[in-house]
Every structure is written in structure tokens, then in C-alpha cells.
Amino acid sequence: MSGICGSCDFFRDGGTLARREEAHQMGEGLTCPQPVERGLWQSRHCVLVHRRPAGLAPQARQPMVRGWEGAEYALVWDGALTNGPELRRELAEAGFPLDSHDDTETLLAACILWGVETPRRLRGSFAYAFWDGGSGRLLCCRDRLGGRSLFWTWVDGTFLFASQQRALFCFPGLAPRLSQDGLRQLLSLAPVPPPGIEMFEGIHLLPPASLLIFSPDGVSVHPYWALESRPHPDDYPTTAARVRQLADEAVRRELAGPPVLGSFLSGSLSSSFVTAAAALAYTEDGRPPLDTWSLQQNGESSVRQVADAFHTRHRALECPLPSLVNCMEEEGEILEFPAMALSDAGLFFLCLQVSGTCHTVLTGTGGGCILGGSLWPEGEGGTFLPLPRSTALPLGRQIFDPGLWHSSGVEEHGRDHLSRLLDRCPTLDGESPRETQRRRESWLAFNWLLPALLARNERLGRASGLDLRSPLCDHLLVEYAWNIPWSMKTANGRPLQLLRDGTEDLLPQAVRDQAVLPRILAAESLYGQLVRARLARLLDDTNAPIRPLAEERALRRLLMEDGGAPVGSSIPKAHVMAYLVQLNRWMEAFHLSV
Structure with missing residues (x-):
């Protein structure tokens, strides 16, 4: 940090x-x-x-x-x-x-x-x-x-x-x-x-x-390093055992350095494994119980089962929604880029609460990207559907100034950048079209989503005085996982199935069998009301940096709409409003204008 x-x-x-x-x-x-x-x-x-x-x-x-x-x-x-x-x-x-x-x-x-x-x-x-x-x-x-x-x-x-x-x-x-x-x-x-x-x-x-x-x-x-595509040599049982071995080693290596004093439990399979592996190592080494933390309402059943099974000193922290909104507004400035995920604000709040009691915490960050948990939807016939970036474009076209939108070439730029990134993906001769498609998606996860998640951990942790470490991002595990066929990573059509099977003797069955990865604090109605109030104040401020960017009528329509998502978008309205509030705070912090 x-x-x-x-x-x-x-x-x-x-x-x-x-x-x-x-x-x-x-x-x-x-x-x-x-x-x-x-x-x-x-x-x-x-x-x-x-x-x-x-x-x-x-x-x-x-x-x-x-x-x-x-x-x-x-x-x-x-x-x-x-x-x-x-x-x-x-x-x-x-x-x-x-x-x-x-x-x-x-x-x-x-x-x-x-x-x-x-x-x-x-x-x-x-x-x-x-x-x-x-x-x-x-x-x-x-x-x-x-x-x-x-x-x-x-x-x-x-x-x-x-x-x-x-x-x-x-x-x-x-x-x-x-x-x-x-x-x-x-x-x-x-x-x-x-x-x-x-x-x-x-x-x-x-x-x-x-x-x-x-x-x-x-x-x-x-x-000085790059992923290389090559045929995967191992059968499924050997692959599951090897993933478990590499992941265990990565966790233990983190414990061998400066004192690791805790672990975050989000309820996800990845964080559950990291916590369990660390707690088991603590027990074997004769150390005191591992400290763990989570946010209430965040995969509580899985969190409690892991904490109980491995006798961690667990604390489930309640996050008042006004505090969450404050963290949301501040995080864009800390990240040096406005974000939209509500989970970032929840993570920042958790870091602030924990930093007074320890300085180093393990997380499960990266497990989904590396082991087959970050799935993009597949259409009829296995077609390659738009990635998350494109789902917000229609909404951006509604909200921002039309002249600025079209003169900037937003949509063309996004397609060109995505195409150049995919062109650098190392393919494998003889691989099936479906596996090639999934490899390309994994390439995007490695090169796009994963660095952003690690940057989030780095910057939110540093701002709160906490060092967040992600043992599943060990490069030896990444190199091995890169060439595991998608059919193994998601056996039976389930994300992270390889990790589920590899931890059969470690994690409670209910934790391994969870069908959906939990999200931190869904966009509740009170949270949406608080964010709406912040955005409304910006619309009344003629000096707000965001004003020249946005269409005022579109923003006021956004404030008046009821329901979970604006018309023409699948993104929750609270996330959209939070992004705009963060964008304004970010522009103020860096004295930016358009």
C-alpha cells in the first residue's frame, strides 16, 4: 500500500x-x-x-x-x-x-x-x-x-x-x-x-x-511475459487436483510473507476457497484463528458456513445505506475513474472499517476470470453476443449531448478497440469453434476485467490503509488455467465447476453447490432514493462539471422514472445515477471541463 x-x-x-x-x-x-x-x-x-x-x-x-x-x-x-x-x-x-x-x-x-x-x-x-x-x-x-x-x-x-x-x-x-x-x-x-x-x-x-x-x-x-496457447495435457481429475495444488500453494505463499491478518468473505466460491485454505494453514501452523469479515446481506448463508467450518473470528459488518452512498461518491475520485458497480462502494466501506484492526487482507479476486466464472451470454447457435461494454451504449446515447456523442465516435471507437484487443488473443490450431470463442472471451477477462478488478483493490485498499492481496492471481495458476478447455472449467454447464470439484474435500457442499455468485448489496429502494437526491442537487447546480456533457431533459426523465432500469436499458437505474454522480465528483477533483 x-x-x-x-x-x-x-x-x-x-x-x-x-x-x-x-x-x-x-x-x-x-x-x-x-x-x-x-x-x-x-x-x-x-x-x-x-x-x-x-x-x-x-x-x-x-x-x-x-x-x-x-x-x-x-x-x-x-x-x-x-x-x-x-x-x-x-x-x-x-x-x-x-x-x-x-x-x-x-x-x-x-x-x-x-x-x-x-x-x-x-x-x-x-x-x-x-x-x-x-x-x-x-x-x-x-x-x-x-x-x-x-x-x-x-x-x-x-x-x-x-x-x-x-x-x-x-x-x-x-x-x-x-x-x-x-x-x-x-x-x-x-x-x-x-x-x-x-x-x-x-x-x-x-x-x-x-x-x-x-x-x-x-x-x-x-x-517480459505473455500467455501462450498450447494443448492441455491432463484429464479432468488430474486438472482439478492440479488447480487445487497451485491455488493452495499461492495462498500459503502469501501467508509466508509479512503477517496476513485476515480475509474477506463475500460469499463467492473464490473467496470461500481462499479463506478456507488460509484458515486451514493457520491451524496447521498453530496460529490463532484467522480473522474474517463480510458485509451483512452478502451471501450470508455461505459466509456463515465457511466461518463456522474453519472456526474463523468472523464479523459481519452492517453498512448503513447513507454511508454506502458517501463511499460510492468518493470512490470515483480514488479509482481515478468513475465506476458503476455498487460492489465497489461496499468494498470501500469494508476496507475503511477493517483498516483500523489490520493492514493486510486476502481476497478471492480473479477466481472467476481465471477459472471460468465470468460468463458472457451465448445466443442461439452459440453466437458471440455483445459484451458488457455495448449494453450501456444505447443509454449513453440518450443521456449525453447528441452533438458531443456523434462527433466523438463513441460506438465506432468501442468496436475498433475491442477488435484490436481480440486480434491479439493467442489462438490454438485445431481447437473447436466454441472453445476458440470461449478462449477469446477469457482473453478479454484476463486483459480487461481482471486488471480493472486488481486496480480497484489496489486503490481502494491504499486509500483506506489496507493491503488487499489476491492469491488466485498467481501467474503459475494463471498459466495453467489459460489452457484448460472451457468444457472442463464449466463442466455440466456450471461456472467454476472445476474449482467446485477440486475443493470437494475442503468446502461445505452447500457452498460448493451455490448456483449464483452473490452480489454485494443489491440496489435497494432507499439507496436509489439517496442517489437520486445527489443527482438532483447536481441538476440544480449550474456550475456542475457534468452539465455540459448531459442532456438535462434526459437526466430529469431519469430522476422521474420508477422501476429498476431506465427505458431501453438493462442496467439498474441506481447504478446509472451513481455513475453520473461519480463522474461529476471525478471531474471536480481533476478540474476537468468539456
């Missing part, structure tokens, strides 16, 4: 007090619960900045600096390594001495010794910036699935990076400007931005599994 940022310039002196103050101001722009530990390192060409909440488990101070063979090296990073012990053994065998078992020192030593090859050796969720004093260059990197964010840009020849976009805008001369792609994304009402979309002009998100090198020759970005 650290925040990192910095600057690098090879043609102007970066060692001045002015450069130091610029970097300090960027650091102050990082969202971090108070009180804060501050760190800054400065050289002739580079400045690295680190922020993290004070009072966390002991950890080496950052930036960490080390001299080696006549050169100075420095590192800032955020995340968690799950193969720290193996890395330390490899470093010792290579003759590289370490003074501690701290992951920061381990990562710095790995970067010094292995340079650009370091990312391939790492396991876990991370983003780092490493000043390579021996070669005179800056290396920036993200983990394979994008569990930690890293943005970068230029200002007058100076390279800037940060784990949050808001920190970049604290640099002199850099102001947030909505990009054309960003405008199209907002008008589409899509709560999950596709990969590669830049919401702000000139602000780039380093892709997952990528290493960026900045040197006097400029910037280059290099992928």
Missing part, C-alpha cells in the same frame, strides 16, 4: 533544490492515510520518492540505496513478493551478500545483479522504479497481471512516473486534460476502461508484464 513517484532527466541537472522540491510535491500528491512515512533520494539525474502509512509492520526504509562495484543504485517499490526466500537463496549462491530478509533489500539486490532479467524471476504483485547507476538508466516495471499500477509521462524532456496519476499533476506545468479516448470512454457509460485507454492526455499506464527503460536514448517498453 505504498505510493511511489519520481523524475529523471539526462540533459538537465536533477540534483538541484528545485528538482527536490518538485519531487516532494509529487509525493505529497500520493493518496496515503495519515500519518505518513516520507522518503526521498536524489542524484544528478534522478529523484525517487516513497510514501507509506506510518505504523505498519517493520520494513526497510525507502528509497533504498546501495553501492556496488563503484556505482550507486536506488529502488522504490510497492507490492509483495511471494518468492522472497527463493530469491535470497539464489542471490547468496551468486555471491551477493544481504544484511536482512527484507523484501526491499532482496529486490534491490536482484535488480543490481540481474538487471532487465529481474522481472522474470519475481513472483507476486509489484511495481518498482530502479535507478541503475552502473548503466546510467532508470528501469520501471509492473507485475504480470497488473496488481500494482505505474503511470508515466513527459514534461519538457523530463521523464515522470507515479503509482497514481494525481501525483503527476503536482509537477509544475502538468495539468490534467481529458483525452479524446477518455471522453469516449465516459460517454459509453462503461465502468471498466479497456486496456490502453488513456483518460488524460499524455498520461500512459505501463502495461502489466512490462519493463520500461529510460536512458539518454529515450523510452522503450519491453514485455
Whole structure:
């Protein structure tokens, strides 16, 4: 839950007090619960900045600096390594001495010794910036699935990076400007931005599994990992056992690092498995019972059964709807993008309540994307139906200014972007058309939905002082699951059937047999009334940033409609209104106008 940022310039002196103050101001722009530990390192060409909440488990101070063979090296990073012990053994065998078992020192030593090859050796969720004093260059990197964010840009020849976009805008001369792609994304009402979309002009998100090198020759970005399609070698029982083995190992690796003090139970099969595996490991290791939390009304039966079966210290927290609405409005600013899912607000509320009692929590995030739980509907004859992005387009066409809508090319842009993304899917010769279609859908889940879910966890967790970890996103499990046929993942036509069968000896049958994945807090009538009141206030405010975007008559019609969804849409009305309220808050926070 650290925040990192910095600057690098090879043609102007970066060692001045002015450069130091610029970097300090960027650091102050990082969202971090108070009180804060501050760190800054400065050289002739580079400045690295680190922020993290004070009072966390002991950890080496950052930036960490080390001299080696006549050169100075420095590192800032955020995340968690799950193969720290193996890395330390490899470093010792290579003759590289370490003074501690701290992951920061381990990562710095790995970067010094292995340079650009370091990312391939790492396991876990991370983003780092490493000043390579021996070669005179800056290396920036993200983990394979994008569990930690890293943005970068230029200002007058100076390279800037940060784990949050808001920190970049604290640099002199850099102001947030909505990009054309960003405008199209907002008008589409899509709560999950596709990969590669830049919401702000000139602000780039380093892709997952990528290493960026900045040197006097400029910037280059290099992928270091990719999914590969190949025939699946195992039968169904062997596959179920292997998935269970890899998932168990991933959970236990998280427990072997800094103390994991709890787990979130949503009632989903994925969160139930992660909690059960962690609680069982706690019992086997002789630790106290695992702490678990959930929101009331959220898969309560499954949650209670798992908590009772594994003797966790469970607390079901009640979320007052006014508090939920406040979290909903604030989350768009924290996520740095307006969302629509009510579950995000519920997760943020849960994080805020739990952060006072622990700092690290396991989640089941990613299980559906990886193991066959995120299904898009199939039409007659197995046709490929529109994906979630397209379901909101007709509603966006009604709500937003017609001239702005048509001149922006929202619908064409969405189709083109989706097509380019699908074109990159690695196919498998000889695969049936149905399996190929499902592989393409899994590709979208891996590259579109999953990074957005991980970004949500990262940013909402950081804002509340909580480190949310997702063991099911371990890359070895992902690599294996990628080539499991869809017919295995959803045997008998049931989502996540492979995980159900693989946990037969672990989870209660009623939990494994649940037919529908629970959702956090359905859009109740009182919640809708509270959100409607927020939107009504915006319509009465002539200075609200959203006013030039939207058709006032359409918004007032939306406020007057009864029922669960606006005319011509399957999206609940409360979600639509919440999105618009978030959009206005987001535009205010970044001083945006159209």
C-alpha cells in the first residue's frame, strides 16, 4: 500500500533544490492515510520518492540505496513478493551478500545483479522504479497481471512516473486534460476502461508484464511475459487436483510473507476457497484463528458456513445505506475513474472499517476470470453476443449531448478497440469453434476485467490503509488455467465447476453447490432514493462539471422514472445515477471541463 513517484532527466541537472522540491510535491500528491512515512533520494539525474502509512509492520526504509562495484543504485517499490526466500537463496549462491530478509533489500539486490532479467524471476504483485547507476538508466516495471499500477509521462524532456496519476499533476506545468479516448470512454457509460485507454492526455499506464527503460536514448517498453496457447495435457481429475495444488500453494505463499491478518468473505466460491485454505494453514501452523469479515446481506448463508467450518473470528459488518452512498461518491475520485458497480462502494466501506484492526487482507479476486466464472451470454447457435461494454451504449446515447456523442465516435471507437484487443488473443490450431470463442472471451477477462478488478483493490485498499492481496492471481495458476478447455472449467454447464470439484474435500457442499455468485448489496429502494437526491442537487447546480456533457431533459426523465432500469436499458437505474454522480465528483477533483 505504498505510493511511489519520481523524475529523471539526462540533459538537465536533477540534483538541484528545485528538482527536490518538485519531487516532494509529487509525493505529497500520493493518496496515503495519515500519518505518513516520507522518503526521498536524489542524484544528478534522478529523484525517487516513497510514501507509506506510518505504523505498519517493520520494513526497510525507502528509497533504498546501495553501492556496488563503484556505482550507486536506488529502488522504490510497492507490492509483495511471494518468492522472497527463493530469491535470497539464489542471490547468496551468486555471491551477493544481504544484511536482512527484507523484501526491499532482496529486490534491490536482484535488480543490481540481474538487471532487465529481474522481472522474470519475481513472483507476486509489484511495481518498482530502479535507478541503475552502473548503466546510467532508470528501469520501471509492473507485475504480470497488473496488481500494482505505474503511470508515466513527459514534461519538457523530463521523464515522470507515479503509482497514481494525481501525483503527476503536482509537477509544475502538468495539468490534467481529458483525452479524446477518455471522453469516449465516459460517454459509453462503461465502468471498466479497456486496456490502453488513456483518460488524460499524455498520461500512459505501463502495461502489466512490462519493463520500461529510460536512458539518454529515450523510452522503450519491453514485455517480459505473455500467455501462450498450447494443448492441455491432463484429464479432468488430474486438472482439478492440479488447480487445487497451485491455488493452495499461492495462498500459503502469501501467508509466508509479512503477517496476513485476515480475509474477506463475500460469499463467492473464490473467496470461500481462499479463506478456507488460509484458515486451514493457520491451524496447521498453530496460529490463532484467522480473522474474517463480510458485509451483512452478502451471501450470508455461505459466509456463515465457511466461518463456522474453519472456526474463523468472523464479523459481519452492517453498512448503513447513507454511508454506502458517501463511499460510492468518493470512490470515483480514488479509482481515478468513475465506476458503476455498487460492489465497489461496499468494498470501500469494508476496507475503511477493517483498516483500523489490520493492514493486510486476502481476497478471492480473479477466481472467476481465471477459472471460468465470468460468463458472457451465448445466443442461439452459440453466437458471440455483445459484451458488457455495448449494453450501456444505447443509454449513453440518450443521456449525453447528441452533438458531443456523434462527433466523438463513441460506438465506432468501442468496436475498433475491442477488435484490436481480440486480434491479439493467442489462438490454438485445431481447437473447436466454441472453445476458440470461449478462449477469446477469457482473453478479454484476463486483459480487461481482471486488471480493472486488481486496480480497484489496489486503490481502494491504499486509500483506506489496507493491503488487499489476491492469491488466485498467481501467474503459475494463471498459466495453467489459460489452457484448460472451457468444457472442463464449466463442466455440466456450471461456472467454476472445476474449482467446485477440486475443493470437494475442503468446502461445505452447500457452498460448493451455490448456483449464483452473490452480489454485494443489491440496489435497494432507499439507496436509489439517496442517489437520486445527489443527482438532483447536481441538476440544480449550474456550475456542475457534468452539465455540459448531459442532456438535462434526459437526466430529469431519469430522476422521474420508477422501476429498476431506465427505458431501453438493462442496467439498474441506481447504478446509472451513481455513475453520473461519480463522474461529476471525478471531474471536480481533476478540474476537468468539456
